[in-house]
Amino acid sequence: MKSNGCERKLNNAIDFMYFSDIAGFYNFRSPVFLVQNPECIKKMTVKDFDHFVNHTPFFSGDDDPLINGMLTVMKDQRWRNMRNTLSPIFTTSKMRAMFCLMNECFNESLDRLRENTKGGKTIDLELKGWFTRLSNDIIASTAFGLKVNSYENQNNEFYTIGLSVSNFRGKQMIKFFIATTLPIIKKILGYRIFDEEKTDYFKRLVIDTMKYRQEHKIHRPDMIQLLIEAKEESDQKWSDDDIVAQCFIFFFAAFENNANFLSVISHELMENPDVQQRLYEEAIEVRDELNGKPLTYDAMVKMKYMDMVTSETLRKWSLAGMTDRLCSKDYDLTDDDGNLIFKFKAGDYVWFPIIGMHNDERYFEDPDSFNPERFSDANKDNIKPFTYLPFGVGPRMCIGNRYALMQAKAMMYYLILDFKFERSPKTVKNIMDDIRGFQINPTGGFWIRLVPRK
Numbered sequence: 491m492k493s494n495g496c497e498r499k500l501n502n503a504i505d506f507m508y509f510s511d512i513a514g515f516y517n518f519r520s521p522v523f524l525v526q527n528p529e530c531i532k533k534m535t536v537k538d539f540d541h542f543v544n545h546t547p548f549f550s551g552d553d554d555p556l557i558n559g560m561l562t563v564m565k566d567q568r569w570r571n572m573r574n575t576l577s578p579i580f581t582t583s584k585m586r587a588m589f590c591l592m593n594e595c596f597n598e599s600l601d602r603l604r605e606n607t608k609g610g611k612t613i614d615l616e617l618k619g620w621f622t623r624l625s626n627d628i629i630a631s632t633a634f635g636l637k638v639n640s641y642e643n644q645n646n647e648f649y650t651i652g653l654s655v656s657n658f659r660g661k662q663m664i665k666f667f668i669a670t671t672l673p674i675i676k677k678i679l680g681y682r683i684f685d686e687e688k689t690d691y692f693k694r695l696v697i698d699t700m701k702y703r704q705e706h707k708i709h710r711p712d713m714i715q716l717l718i719e720a721k722e723e724s725d726q727k728w729s730d731d732d733i734v735a736q737c738f739i740f741f742f743a744a745f746e747n748n749a750n751f752l753s754v755i756s757h758e759l760m761e762n763p764d765v766q767q768r769l770y771e772e773a774i775e776v777r778d779e780l781n782g783k784p785l786t787y788d789a790m791v792k793m794k795y796m797d798m799v800t801s802e803t804l805r806k807w808s809l810a811g812m813t814d815r816l817c818s819k820d821y822d823l824t825d826d827d828g829n830l831i832f833k834f835k836a837g838d839y840v841w842f843p844i845i846g847m848h849n850d851e852r853y854f855e856d857p858d859s860f861n862p863e864r865f866s867d868a869n870k871d872n873i874k875p876f877t878y879l880p881f882g883v884g885p886r887m888c889i890g891n892r893y894a895l896m897q898a899k900a901m902m903y904y905l906i907l908d909f910k911f912e913r914s915p916k917t918v919k920n921i922m923d924d925i926r927g928f929q930i931n932p933t934g935g936f937w938i939r940l941v942p943r944k
């Protein structure tokens with residue numbers, strides 16, 4: 491193991507692990523190498539990507555094609571083929587077309603808020619619950635072609651099933667824990683991570699919609715449509731299961747992440763009134779330029795301060811705490827002068843600590859403060875490459891980053907135009923201390939007070 495020679499005093503084993511270029515530890519029974527040196531990360535994930543194409547086997551032993559067929563789980567050439575098939579779905583032009591479907595969902599959410607704040611009434615809102623419904627409706631509409639309004643129809647099937655499959659607590663957590671640490675026990679017990687009746691619901695939904703669209707020649711600018719086209723145009727023979735698996739992973743990646751993203755941006759705006767005011771002023775400028783017309787994709791992309799605020803939120807909150815790779819063939823990691831740093835063996839598990847780097851004062855001064863200026867035109871080039879990785883890194887980075895940013899920025903634009911965000915008596919004092927488990931679910935909730943602006 492080689493220390494990176496930083497000045498900082500190492501207080502404990504965790505510090506030692508983090509402040510070494512490469513450190514090793516056991517994740518229960520699996521040895522893992524933690525690589526935190528940005529140059530090493532660059533080499534392994536970009537230049538020598540061929541040695542680290544796949545993720546570590548997360549759900550090993552699961553024979554459900556819905557799980558094995560997800561892009562995140564796919565391996566090697568099969569992953570490359572699917573990634574090439576899916577990439578055109580997330581281009582700017584496709585996002586632009588999908589934006590109008592998102593707009594419908596924003597309006598439904600905002601109409602409800604406007605209704606509740608009629609006559610200038612303030613309301614206390616639990617953000618996570620509110621944005622989970624929005625996130626649900628958006629993913630139902632843009633990925634599954636299904637129109638639901640989870641504010642009006644609170645217990646709709648898509649929402650309740652979605653909530654239960656994405657909830658990693660209780661029984662689901664234990665099933666997941668055994669599968670990742672003791673896959674042999676999982677095999678003996680013969681269970682599936684996700685209840686079959688729930689995954690069957692998603693399967694039926696996608697397959698029926700695909701069939702209906704093809705038979706009735708219906709076109710809608712959503713992911714199912716794009717997947718149908720991608721399947722037809724690809725020289726690969728993708729099965730229906732392969733396509734359903736992608737909708738499933740899109741659902742998974744978007745449902746929780748998007749709700750978290752919106753919750754933490756709103757929370758930071760509440761905590762930082764100056765930032766909130768500046769963002770409001772930018773939103774007003776854009777609204778005036780649009781002459782009362784709804785926000786467009788292009789106007790949204792041009793909002794510079796919004797981009798700084800969302801970037802800083804993703805730094806401070808690091809929604810993905812780490813990412814990982816599996817070493818697929820023996821690999822000698824060397825520095826720029828060719829000196830050996832470390833020998834990886836095929837089968838080694840590697841983790842990249844995104845959250846560690848985002849909170850490292852060597853890369854981000856005063857990391858606990860929320861400071862969008864880090865991402866201004868004048869400052870952003872000072873960020874050391876490969877230390878800011880909210881969406882992962884290299885050819886395997888998040889495929890849905892544009893989609894996530896588009897949703898969060900547009901919803902914040904609408905919200906901030908209508909409401910001021912203030913502390914509610916129910917707001918937890920220190921939200922970070924109130925978070926339990928792997929998900930961003932503070933036990934006291936994510937409360938905020940919305941004050942209508944007019």
Ligand code: HEM
Nearest residue numbers: 561562743744747809810813881882883886887888890894
């Ligand atoms: C703020 C929201 C999100 C964050 C922070 C996030 C973060 C990440 C990260 C860190 C990875 C791993 C990348 C790597 O290993 O280098 C990833 C992968 C992935 N994400 Fe996201 N993501 C978000 C939203 C989304 C959305 C909305 C979608 C889909 C619509 C999506 C789809 C995926 C997929 C399919 C992969 C696997 C890519 C592959 O293996 O080729 N993500 N995401």
